[in-house]
Amino acid sequence: MLTIKNLHAQVEDTPILKGLNLEIGPGEVHAIMGPNGSGKSTLASVLAGREDYEVTAGSVDFDGTDLLDLDASDRAREGLFLAFQYPVEIPGVSNLNFMKAAINAKREHQGLEAISAKDFLALVKEKSALVELSGRLRDRSVNEGFSGGEKKRNEIFQMAMLEPKFAVLDETDSGLDIDALRIVSEGVNAMRDAGRSFLVITHYQRLLDHIVPDHVHVLSDGQIVKSGPKELALELEAKGYDWVKEEIA
Amino acid sequence: MSAANEKAHAFVAGLAASAGLAPLAEAGRQAMTDLPVPTRKSERWKYSPLTPMLVTPVRTAPAHEGWPKDVPTNPIPGLDAYRIVLLNGQVVAEACDLPVADGVVCIPLLQAMAEGRIGAGDEDWSAYHTREWVGAVHAAHAQDGLFLSLESGVVLDRPVLVHHHTTGENVASCPRHRLQVGANAEAEVVLWSSAPEGASGMVNAVLEGKVGAGARLGVDKVQHEHGAVFHLAHEHVTQDKDSTFRIHTVTVQGHWVRNELNALQHGSGSHTIMHGAYLPKGQEHVDNHTTMDHTVPHCTSSELYKGILYDRSTGVFNGKVFVREDAQLTNAYQQNANIVADAGASINAKPELEIYADDVKCSHGCTVGQFDEEALFYLKSRGIADRAARALMVQAFIGDVLEGFGQDEVAQEVEGLLADRHGWM
Numbered sequence: 001m002l003t004i005k006n007l008h009a010q011v012e013d014t015p016i017l018k019g020l021n022l023e024i025g026p027g028e029v030h031a032i033m034g035p036n037g038s039g040k041s042t043l044a045s046v047l048a049g050r051e052d053y054e055v056t057a058g059s060v061d062f063d064g065t066d067l068l069d070l071d072a073s074d075r076a077r078e079g080l081f082l083a084f085q086y087p088v089e090i091p092g093v094s095n096l097n098f099m100k101a102a103i104n105a106k107r108e109h110q111g112l113e114a115i116s117a118k119d120f121l122a123l124v125k126e127k128s129a130l131v132e133l134s135g136r137l138r139d140r141s142v143n144e145g146f147s148g149g150e151k152k153r154n155e156i157f158q159m160a161m162l163e164p165k166f167a168v169l170d171e172t173d174s175g176l177d178i179d180a181l182r183i184v185s186e187g188v189n190a191m192r193d194a195g196r197s198f199l200v201i202t203h204y205q206r207l208l209d210h211i212v213p214d215h216v217h218v219l220s221d222g223q224i225v226k227s228g229p230k231e232l233a234l235e236l237e238a239k240g241y242d243w244v245k246e247e248i249a
Numbered sequence: 250m251s252a253a254n255e256k257a258h259a260f261v262a263g264l265a266a267s268a269g270l271a272p273l274a275e276a277g278r279q280a281m282t283d284l285p286v287p288t289r290k291s292e293r294w295k296y297s298p299l300t301p302m303l304v305t306p307v308r309t310a311p312a313h314e315g316w317p318k319d320v321p322t323n324p325i326p327g328l329d330a331y332r333i334v335l336l337n338g339q340v341v342a343e344a345c346d347l348p349v350a351d352g353v354v355c356i357p358l359l360q361a362m363a364e365g366r367i368g369a370g371d372e373d374w375s376a377y378h379t380r381e382w383v384g385a386v387h388a389a390h391a392q393d394g395l396f397l398s399l400e401s402g403v404v405l406d407r408p409v410l411v412h413h414h415t416t417g418e419n420v421a422s423c424p425r426h427r428l429q430v431g432a433n434a435e436a437e438v439v440l441w442s443s444a445p446e447g448a449s450g451m452v453n454a455v456l457e458g459k460v461g462a463g464a465r466l467g468v469d470k471v472q473h474e475h476g477a478v479f480h481l482a483h484e485h486v487t488q489d490k491d492s493t494f495r496i497h498t499v500t501v502q503g504h505w506v507r508n509e510l511n512a513l514q515h516g517s518g519s520h521t522i523m524h525g526a527y528l529p530k531g532q533e534h535v536d537n538h539t540t541m542d543h544t545v546p547h548c549t550s551s552e553l554y555k556g557i558l559y560d561r562s563t564g565v566f567n568g569k570v571f572v573r574e575d576a577q578l579t580n581a582y583q584q585n586a587n588i589v590a591d592a593g594a595s596i597n598a599k600p601e602l603e604i605y606a607d608d609v610k611c612s613h614g615c616t617v618g619q620f621d622e623e624a625l626f627y628l629k630s631r632g633i634a635d636r637a638a639r640a641l642m643v644q645a646f647i648g649d650v651l652e653g654f655g656q657d658e659v660a661q662e663v664e665g666l667l668a669d670r671h672g673w674m
Contacts, residue, residue: 048630076632088627092645101641102631109632141645142627158631 001026001197002067002166007058008222009046016042018222019058024166027194031208031233032201034219035241040201041085043219044170047199048082049075063165076102077109079165083155083172090142095154096124098142099161106162127160131187149180156187163191168199173207185210205237218244256303257286257382263308264390264421269359273372276379277388284382296565296597297507297536299383302479307421307450309390310337316344320414324441324473328658330410331355337415338392338422338452348407352400352434355409358425361396367427374427374457375485375511383481387423387453394426394456397438401431401461408437408469408656413452415442415478420450425457432461432489437655440470448476458486460494462516467655468496471663477504484509490516490545497654498525500535501666511540514548514576521550526650528643528667529562529594536565541583543576543606552583555647558594559671565597572604572611579606583613588620588646590639640673 002024009017016039024030034040046053047060049072060067065078090098103123104114115123128138131153143151152172159167169188173181188198188211200211208216208230216232217224220241225248226232236244261281267274286303287294313336316322322334322344332346333355340357347355354366361367377384395411413424430436442452452474460466472480480503486494500506512521527535541550556564566585587596600613620642628638644664654660667673 050626071635072626072629073632073634073638076630082630084627084630088621088624090621090624090627090642090645092648093628093641098628098631098633098641101633101637102628105632105634105637162631 001063003061005059008056009042009053010056011053016222020223022224024197024199026197029198029213030215031213032217032219033236038219039222040219041170044082044168044201047168048072077106081159081162081164081167083159083169085170085174087143087151087155089144091144093142095138095140095142102162128157130160130190131156132183133157148175149177152176152184156184160191166197170201173202173204205233208233253288254286260303260306261386263306265309267389267391269362270372270391273388273391277385280378280385281389284385286382302451305419307419310417310420313339313341316341317416322412323410324443325658325662328656330408330439332410333395335413335424337420338424340393352403354398356396358394358396358427377455377483383453387455390423391425392423394424396427398429399431399434399436402433404435408439410439413442415444415448415452418449422452424454428458428466430460430464430466433463435465437467439656439659440468442472442474444474444476444478446475448478450478452478452480454482456484460488460492462489463491465493469654469656469659470496470498471501472503472506473501473666474503479505482508485511487513487515488519491518493520495522499663500527501663503533503535505534507536509538513542514544517545517547519548523552524650524653525554526647527556527564529564530559531562533562538567540569542571543579543581544573545575546577549580553650554585555650556587556596557590557643558596559590561593563595567599569601572606572609574605576606577608579609581611585615587617589617636672
């Protein structure tokens with residue numbers, strides 16, 4: 001599904017990713033943990049196509065397509081989704097018009113006709129129920145006046161609407177209380193299937209109690225320094241990152 | 250005579266003296282020699298110098314030969330309205346459709362003069378010609394326009410569309426309109442100006458309005474002119490107690506536009522809404538000068554102007570709000586927001602508040618920014634292409650101006666024209 005080889009990336013002139021390798025198969029859930037400044041969010045931004053980040057070496061293959069060759073909107077149309085750590089408020093753009101434009105952009109890319117109003121509303125109803133997003137929130141301007149938890153639920157709602165092949169969740173657990181964490185996780189779990197993969201970026205093990213990963217990786221100073229099964233997350237929670245750093249030193 | 254004045258007088262030498270509005274024309278002619286031709290040195294014209302307009306002299310069009318077949322008299326699909334149409338400042342009577350009803354006088358201005366409906370000495374409410382050289386030029390050469398008078402309590406059943414079309418090269422038009430809305434009467438007016446590719450010259454329009462006690466006047470004003478027309482417009486509306494005056498001004502397209510809008514509240518309990526939007530591109534220039542004058546207590550005003558400036562276009566917003574000494578308990582709001590979409594574009598924005606009363610609520614804000622790159626990336630990250638994402642943001646930005654139009658059909662047509670022009674979906 002996704003193969004990252006020797007990825008180097010920088011912001012302005014500061015190198016952040018320094019030779020990152022990662023292979024994610026279809027249907028797999030991978031978690032990336034790591035201390036602040038290790039490059040977790042940079043990885044999410046580089047994958048999604050944020051222009052402030054410059055890739056200086058390496059490659060990212062997405063189902064046979066050179067991902068780095070595409071701009072952000074093309075990546076999304078190819079089936080990549082980024083759940084933002086800080087979802088953006090866009091006053092005046094209604095959440096539903098936004099989703100309709102996004103769905104139709106993808107359908108056009110796939111050679112399909114624009115979605116009918118009836119089908120669209122049915123889809124909205126189904127997917128918003130998944131993350132308990134009320135009609136009041138759905139119909140408002142994108143994220144405007146949403147609480148932290150509502151914004152994250154809106155991210156998962158958008159993911160459910162767009163049905164990506166591969167989703168990156170960038171610290172989706174940050175700012176969530178226990179209930180919101182459960183709702184968001186259930187939304188993600190409902191979307192897990194054999195053809196869809198996830199990359200879950202988090203600081204804390206608690207998210208991984210809800211979204212149980214197949215593989216856990218530790219990112220440190222721009223490289224993946226340790227990989228293991230889901231139990232690795234528990235070990236990190238108990239011992240901290242210094243333990244890994246010492247091990248690789 | 251200075252070189253600038255010589256140029257200005259050569260510019261207007263081909264204009265025909267106003268035929269039916271003689272006393273005003275005489276005052277205008279006198280004022281043209283007394284008043285200075287505005288230059289960059291004048292604060293009010295600093296960002297809209299007339300120099301580019303004065304390069305090529307203009308002339309009054311000869312008597313029209315009927316409404317052009319390829320131009321719809323009503324450019325707004327679905328709008329059910331009375332209609333007065335003007336070609337280069339002249340009313341084309343056979344293409345008009347005006348109401349005949351008790352308590353309603355809706356006729357061409359020259360007819361109203363001829364019928365003695367405008368009293369001697371009452372030809373001019375705005376005194377524009379005493380203040381501005383361009384006002385004097387208008388007065389000296391004023392042509393024809395709409396005369397609408399509603400007796401008290403009359404509610405006009407349909408809006409009146411005033412469609413002014415400019416055609417030909419280096420043509421000067423000086424349309425003039427008068428709206429008097431009696432006590433508790435109500436009227437909606439759509440002011441639409443158009444011009445085809447290749448048209449050029451000057452439109453110098455004046456609208457005077459009086460809104461009676463408890464009356465309502467709403468105006469949807471749309472400027473959609475191709476070609477190279479210099480468009481000067483002045484609206485001057487006075488309000489009696491408990492009246493409402495609303496005007497939405499949208500410049501869809503215009504080579505060079507200067508809108509000067511004045512609202513004066515003379516009666517307490519009045520409410521004024523002045524909203525507008527401008528989206529110039531290429532090297533277009535759009536200037537909105539507004540004056541909101543609160544002279545009496547217990548009045549409110551809401552002013553909202555939004556602009557998006559593309560390419561190498563330039564914009565001006567100057568919003569004056571006066572709260573006079575007696576205008577206690579005024580609630581005045583003014584907001585001007587601008588997006589400078591391209592590096593070559595610019596906006597000169599200047600809110601001016603002069604408050605002499607001490608128990609008032611006045612808020613104002615003025616912003617100049619660029620597209621929110623973070624929001625753009627967010628939209629793009631969901632698969633929406635760059636151009637479509639920008640269009641969504643632009644529509645959202647000016648949406649609160651467009652939604653306030655009196656006539657939905659006008660708002661829809663404006664949105665459609667903007668979508669075509671800017672490549673929105």
